[in-house]
Amino acid sequence: MREALARCATLTVVVGLVFLAVLVARREATPSRPLAVRDGPATAGATESNPADPLTVSPEQSARGAVLFASLDCRSCHSLGDEGNPGLPLDDVGQRRDREQILAWITGTGVAAAELSPAARRRKATYQTVAQEDLKALAAFLSLQRTPPP
Numbered sequence: 001m002r003e004a005l006a007r008c009a010t011l012t013v014v015v016g017l018v019f020l021a022v023l024v025a026r027r028e029a030t031p032s033r034p035l036a037v038r039d040g041p042a043t044a045g046a047t048e049s050n051p052a053d054p055l056t057v058s059p060e061q062s063a064r065g066a067v068l069f070a071s072l073d074c075r076s077c078h079s080l081g082d083e084g085n086p087g088l089p090l091d092d093v094g095q096r097r098d099r100e101q102i103l104a105w106i107t108g109t110g111v112a113a114a115e116l117s118p119a120a121r122r123r124k125a126t127y128q129t130v131a132q133e134d135l136k137a138l139a140a141f142l143s144l145q146r147t148p149p150p
């Protein structure tokens, strides 16, 4: 009886150790996320399931995107906050679309191509010549816009 108990205890310890080892190994195998960069309430509402993942947008990229949004005259058709054309607000676009989709909508390609009017598509096609890094910054900036339009 004693021997059986001792064997049982040993087995429990061994199984426990193996379990712990597996846990540690799995944790080490999971790559850690880039450091979270949050810039105020714009990122509120970010969820794990949203592929826009604003946690990977750096403040520099976001700032660059904001400047581009103004200099590329996106506000002639779109508004952000209380500035620009209120017909097509982008205040909550980050909640509805991920960065890849936003990129397609900026340039009128991919999923956006079929849905835009020919005139809008022509105008958006002019953005295809913008440097890729700038387009990415613009999309990153827009992915942080997560407040319902005023």
Ligand code: HEC
Binding pocket: 069, 072, 073, 074, 075, 076, 077, 078, 088, 089, 090, 093, 096, 097, 102, 105, 106, 115, 116, 117, 119, 120, 123, 124, 127, 138, 142
């Ligand atoms: C000539 C007008 C026009 C200009 C200029 C314009 N857009 Fe658009 N954009 C549109 C139209 C039209 C749509 C489609 C709106 C819709 O279907 O809800 C759209 C859609 C979008 C969308 C998707 C919006 C959504 O609600 O899903 C994004 C993002 C976007 N544009 C970004 C930009 C950016 C960034 C710029 C400047 C680089 C820009 N647009 C310039 C007309 C324009």
